[in-house]
C-alpha cells in the first residue's frame with residue numbers, strides 16, 4: 001500500500017516535471033518566422049527562417065557566416081588568409097579546418113576550370129585597384145605582367161596532415177572573394193538542416209539558397225536582375241533546395257577611355273574579362289555555383305556555356321549588349337510575375 005502511494009506521487013511528480021520541461025522547451029522553440037540581416041563579405045547577408053526554433057537556428061547560421069567571413073577575409077589582418085599571404089615564399093601556415101577545406105575545394109574548382117577561376121588572383125586584384133587597398137585604374141602593362149606571374153593556383157601547396165598552406169612565391173596572395181559567399185551560404189544551410197529547419201532563405205549578396213518551400217506547395221521565387229537596367233528584374237525562377245548566384249559587371253567596375261572594366265579578372269591575360277554582363281548559375285551547392293559563375297564570366301559566352309553543360313548546371317548568360325543565352329536546363333525556367341501568380 002505504502003509502495004503504491006509513493007509510486008503514485010512519483011508518477012504525478014514525473015508528469016509535472018515533464019509538463020514544465022515541455023513548456024520551457026516550447027517557449028524557446030516556438031513556430032516562428034524570423035529574418036535578420038547583417039553586413040558581412042562587404043555586402044548584405046540575411047537569413048530568413050520559418051519553423052520551430054526559427055530564431056535560434058537563424059542566429060546560429062548567421063554566426064557561422066560571420067566566422068567564415070573572419071577567417072577568409074583577406075583584408076582583415078588576423079584572418080587565416082592574411083596569415084597565409086604574409087608568409088608567401090617564406091613558410092607554410094597552419095590554418096583552421098574550415099579555411100583548409102575552403103581552400104582545398106577552391107583549388108579543385110581551379111583545376112576543373114583550367115585556372116580561369118583562380119584563388120591566387122590577389123596580386124591582379126591589387127594592381128587593378130579592385131581591393132580595399134587602392135583605387136580602380138588601368139595599370140601599366142608591365143605591372144599587369146608582373147602581377148600575372150604571381151597568379152597560379154598550382155603554386156599553392158597543401159599538407160593534409162598538418163593542415164598547412166604554403167604559397168611558394170613571395171608576393172603571391174590568395175583572394176577567395178569569388179567563392180567565400182557561396183561557401184558561407186552553404187555552411188549556414190547545413191546549420192539550418194541540422195536544426196531540422198525545412199523552410200528558409202539564406203543570402204549573401206547575389207548568392208542565395210532556397211531551402212524547401214516558402215509555404216506548402218509554394219516554392220521560393222527569386223528575381224534575376226537585369227544587368228543593363230539598374231533596379232529592373234528580368235524574370236523569376238522558382239527554387240526548392242537549390243542555390244542561385246550571379247556574377248555581374250554592374251557593382252564593381254570603372255569606366256576608362258570609353259570602356260567598362262569590371263572586377264572579374266582573366267588569369268590568362270591579366271585584364272578584366274570582357275563580353276558578359278552577367279552570369280547567373282543555379283546549382284545545388286552554393287559554393288560551386290559561386291565559383292562557376294565567376295569562371296563562366298571569365299570564359300565568355302561559348303566556352304562558358306560549354307562548362308555549364310559539362311557540369312550539368314543551369315545558367316543564364318547575358319552578353320554586354322543584352323542578348324540572353326540560356327543553358328539547356330534554364331529553358332522554360334524564367335517566368336514573369338504573372339506566370340508565377342497563375
Ligand code: AMP
Pocket residue numbers: 116117118119121125130175176177178179246247248252263264265266267290293294298
Ligand atoms: P564574384 O562576384 O563571385 O564573381 O567574385 C568576384 C571577386 O572574385 C573579385 O572581386 C575578386 O576578389 C575575385 N576574382 C576576380 N577574378 C577572379 C578569378 N578569375 N578567379 C577567382 N577569383 C577572382
Ligand code: MG
Pocket residue numbers: 177178179247289290291292293294
Ligand atoms: Mg563567384
